[in-house]
Amino acid sequence: MNPEKVVFGFFIVLALTLNFGFFFGELDNPDHHHVYELFAAVVVNVIATVLKFGDRTQMGAVLLSTSLVAVLQLFAAALVWGVAEHISGTGMSPVVMASIVSLSGGAMLANVVSVVLLVIETVMLRR
Amino acid sequence: MNNIFFLIFRRMRWPLLTMVTAYSIAVLGLVLVPGQHADGEIWHMDFFHAFYFVSFMSTTIGFGEIPHAFSEAQRLWVMFSVYLTVVAWVYAIGNILALVQDRTFQHALDELRFARRIRKQREPFFLVCGYGETGSALVQALTDRDQNVVVIDVNAERVNMLQLQNLRQYVPALHGDAARPVHLLEAGLEHKKCQGVVALTNVNEVNLKIAITAKLLHPEIKVICRADSQDVEDNMASFGTDYIIDPYEAFARHLATALQNPALYLLHDWLTGVRHQKLGEPVYPPQDGGWIVCGFGRFGSAIYHRLVDEKIEPVVIEAHPETTNAPEGVIKGRGTEAVTLEEAGIREVVGLVAGTNNDANNLSIIMTARQLNPGLFVIARQNHLDNLNIFDAVKADIRMHPSSVIANRIRVLLGTPMLYEFMSLAMYEDDQWACELISRVLAVVHDQVPEVWEVEINDEEALAVNSALEAGAAIELEDLLRDHRERDSKLSCIPLLHLSKGARVTLPPLNTRMKSGDRLLICGSMSARSRMEWTLQNDNALSYVLTGQVCAQGWVWRLFRKNGLT
Numbered sequence: 001m002n003p004e005k006v007v008f009g010f011f012i013v014l015a016l017t018l019n020f021g022f023f024f025g026e027l028d029n030p031d032h033h034h035v036y037e038l039f040a041a042v043v044v045n046v047i048a049t050v051l052k053f054g055d056r057t058q059m060g061a062v063l064l065s066t067s068l069v070a071v072l073q074l075f076a077a078a079l080v081w082g083v084a085e086h087i088s089g090t091g092m093s094p095v096v097m098a099s100i101v102s103l104s105g106g107a108m109l110a111n112v113v114s115v116v117l118l119v120i121e122t123v124m125l126r127r
Numbered sequence: 128m129n130n131i132f133f134l135i136f137r138r139m140r141w142p143l144l145t146m147v148t149a150y151s152i153a154v155l156g157l158v159l160v161p162g163q164h165a166d167g168e169i170w171h172m173d174f175f176h177a178f179y180f181v182s183f184m185s186t187t188i189g190f191g192e193i194p195h196a197f198s199e200a201q202r203l204w205v206m207f208s209v210y211l212t213v214v215a216w217v218y219a220i221g222n223i224l225a226l227v228q229d230r231t232f233q234h235a236l237d238e239l240r241f242a243r244r245i246r247k248q249r250e251p252f253f254l255v256c257g258y259g260e261t262g263s264a265l266v267q268a269l270t271d272r273d274q275n276v277v278v279i280d281v282n283a284e285r286v287n288m289l290q291l292q293n294l295r296q297y298v299p300a301l302h303g304d305a306a307r308p309v310h311l312l313e314a315g316l317e318h319k320k321c322q323g324v325v326a327l328t329n330v331n332e333v334n335l336k337i338a339i340t341a342k343l344l345h346p347e348i349k350v351i352c353r354a355d356s357q358d359v360e361d362n363m364a365s366f367g368t369d370y371i372i373d374p375y376e377a378f379a380r381h382l383a384t385a386l387q388n389p390a391l392y393l394l395h396d397w398l399t400g401v402r403h404q405k406l407g408e409p410v411y412p413p414q415d416g417g418w419i420v421c422g423f424g425r426f427g428s429a430i431y432h433r434l435v436d437e438k439i440e441p442v443v444i445e446a447h448p449e450t451t452n453a454p455e456g457v458i459k460g461r462g463t464e465a466v467t468l469e470e471a472g473i474r475e476v477v478g479l480v481a482g483t484n485n486d487a488n489n490l491s492i493i494m495t496a497r498q499l500n501p502g503l504f505v506i507a508r509q510n511h512l513d514n515l516n517i518f519d520a521v522k523a524d525i526r527m528h529p530s531s532v533i534a535n536r537i538r539v540l541l542g543t544p545m546l547y548e549f550m551s552l553a554m555y556e557d558d559q560w561a562c563e564l565i566s567r568v569l570a571v572v573h574d575q576v577p578e579v580w581e582v583e584i585n586d587e588e589a590l591a592v593n594s595a596l597e598a599g600a601a602i603e604l605e606d607l608l609r610d611h612r613e614r615d616s617k618l619s620c621i622p623l624l625h626l627s628k629g630a631r632v633t634l635p636p637l638n639t640r641m642k643s644g645d646r647l648l649i650c651g652s653m654s655a656r657s658r659m660e661w662t663l664q665n666d667n668a669l670s671y672v673l674t675g676q677v678c679a680q681g682w683v684w685r686l687f688r689k690n691g692l693t
Contacts, residue, residue, distance in 0.1 A: 035173070035174060036155075036158075039151075039154070039155065039158075039174055043147065043151040046147050047144060047147055047148070050140055050143045050144050050147060051140070051144070053136035053137065053139060053140045053143070054133055054134075054136035054137030054138075054139075054140055056133060078174070081174075081175075082174070082175040085173065085175065086173075086175050086176075
C-alpha cells in the first residue's frame with residue numbers, strides 16, 4: 001500500500017463529492033447551495049492540486065492539469081459570489097446563483113475526469 | 128528547464144499544503160465564530176471578508192478589525208490564527224530560501240545557464256574536457272590567441288578556479304562528468320560552431336569515451352586525445368580519432384631531432400613557441416659519449432629507445448627493474464645516491480636523463496650527478512607545474528613537462544595545423560637549410576618568438592584577393608608580402624609553406640602564382656600579420672599593392688575619372 005496514493009485518492013474523491021454536494025439541487029435556488037460547501041470544495045481542490053506538484057509521470061501531469069481546471073472554475077465561482085454580494089451590490093439573485101452553480105458544475109466535470117483517470121491508473125497497475 | 132520546475136514544485140509541495148490548510152482553518156473559523164454589534168445584534172463574517180482579514184493578518188500587516196469591531200470570541204480565534212498562519216508563512220519562506228541555496232538547485236541553475244550560453248555561441252569554439260594541468264595550460268594558450276574555449280571538468284574546485292584565472296576570453300565552464308554524453312551535448316558538441324573536442328582528463332577510459340561520443344555525434348570535427356598507454360592509443364586510432372598524443376613519445380621524438388639536427392630543433396622551438404616568449408638558445412646534446420637514464424617508466428623507456436636508435440647505448444638506473452621491463456644491464460636503485468650513479472659510471476658519461484615520476488627525486492638526481500660530474504648535459508622531467516621555480520633554479524639543459532608538451536602540441540594542431548605539415552617536411556632537409564631559415568627568422572623578429580599564421584585564399588579570409596583572382600588578375604606571392612602603405616618595402620614575414628591542390632612547397636619562391644583555394648603558412652612579426660590582413664581583405668589596399676596606383680574609392684570620383692576630368 002502506497003500512503004501517497006491513499007492520500008491523493010482521498011483528496012481527489014473528496015473534491016468530487018464536495019463539489020457534487022454543492023452542485024446538487026435546483027440550479028437557481030440559493031437555498032439549495034450553501035457557501036460552506038463551496039468553501040470546502042475550493043480548499044480540497046487546491047490541496048489535491050498541490051499534491052500533484054512535482055510529479056514527473058504522464059498520468060501525474062494530466063491529473064495536475066484537470067485539478068488546475070477544477071480549481072480555476074471554483075475560483076471563478078467564488079469570485080462571482082463575492083462580487084455579487086459585496087461589490088456590485090446586486091445581492092444573491094437566482095441569475096447569480098445559476099452562474100455560480102454552473103461554474104461549479106464545470107469544475108465537477110474536471111473532478112470526474114480526475115477520478116476516472118485515477119481509476120484507470122489503479123486498474124492498469126493491477127497490484 | 129524542466130529540471131528546475133520539477134525541483135521547485137517538489138520542494139514547494141509541503142509548504143504550500145501547510146499554507147492552504149492554515150488559511151482554510153483560519154478563514155473557516157472566522158466565518159463560524161459569531162460577532163456582536165454594539166446594540167447586541169449577532170453577526171457572522173462572510174467568506175469574502177474572512178479571507179480578506181486573514182490575508183493581511185497572516186502577513187502581519189494588520190489593518191484592524193474589519194468590517195466591524197470583533198467580539199471576544201472572534202478575538203480569541205484571531206489570536207490562535209495569527210500564530211497558526213504566521214508560523215505557516217515562516218515555514219514556507221524558510222523553505223524557499225533553503226531551496227535557493229540548495230546545492231542541487233544551484234547546480235541545476237548553473238547547468239541551465241551554461242547550456243543557454245553555449246546555444247547562443249556565435250564564434251567558433253573548442254571543447255576542452257578536463258581542466259587539470261594540461262587543460263589549463265591549453266586553455267591559457269588558446270585564449271591568448273583569441274580562440275574561444277568551453278571547458279568541462281568533473282571537479283567543482285577546478286571549475287571555480289577557472290573563473291578566478293585572468294584569461295583574455297570568457298571561458299564558459301561546466302562542472303560535470305565528460306564521460307556522460309549529455310554533458311558533452313550541453314557543452315555544445317553538436318553545435319555547428321564547435322571546431323574540435325580535446326579530451327585531456329587523467330583517466331584513459333574517459334578520454335576514450337569522449338572520443339567515441341564525439342566521433343559518433345559530430346563526425347566532421349577534430350578529435351584530439353591524450354593517451355598514456357599503447358593499448359588505449361590503438362583503441363582510439365581504430366575509430367578514427369584525429370590526433371592521439373602521448374607526451375613521452377612526442378618528447379622523445381623531439382629529443383631525437385635535437386640529436387640529429389640541433390638547428391631544426393631550435394626552429395621547431397621558435398615556431399611553436401607561445402606568444403611573447405623569448406627566443407630560446409640553441410642546445411647541442413652531446414652525441415659522443417655515454418648517457419645515463421634514471422627511471423625506466425613510460426618517459427624513460429621512450430627516451431631509451433630513441434637514444435638506441437641514435438646509436439647511443441645508455442645505462443639505465445631503475446628502482447623496480449622487474450616491474451618496468453627494463454633492458455639488460457640495468458642498475459637497481461633510485462639514482463639519487465652517489466653510489467648508484469658511480470656504479471653507472473657518472474664520471475665518464477656526457478648526458479643524464481632524470482626521468483622518474485617524482486620531482487624531488489629528479490632534482491636530487493641532478494644535483495648529486497652535477498657534484499660528481501659538473502659538465503653533464505642534463506634533461507629533467509618536471510611532473511608538476513607547482514615545482515616550476517625549483518626546476519628553473521636547477522637550470523637543466525632541456526626540461527620536459529608532460530602537461531605543457533601536450534598543451535603546446537594541441538594548441539599548434541588546433542591553431543595552425545599546417546605547421547605540423549611543415550615540420551614533417553623540414554625533417555628531410557639538412558642542417559644547412561635549417562640554419563639559413565633560422566637566420567632569416569632572426570632578421571624578421573627581434574627577441575620574441577615569431578607569430579605563425581595560416582591564410583587561405585577564400586572569401587572569408589582574403590576577400591579582396593579572392594575576388595581579384597576570380598576576375599582574372601594575376602597575383603604573385605611577392606605581391607602579398609608587400610606593405611600596403613609603401614609597396615616597395617616588404618612586410619617582415621616569411622612564407623613557410625604553400626599548399627595548392629595537394630602540391631606542397633616549403634619556402635615557396637616569391638614568383639609563385641596564387642590561386643583561389645591556396646593555403647599559406649607564414650611566420651613573422653605581429654604587425655606584419657595585421658598589415659597583410661589589409662592587403663588580403665581591402666580592395667583598395669590590394670590594387671595599390673598590385674599596381675602602385677591609388678584607385679578612386681568613391682562612386683562620384685570614379686565617374687569623374689572615367690570622364691577624364693582629373
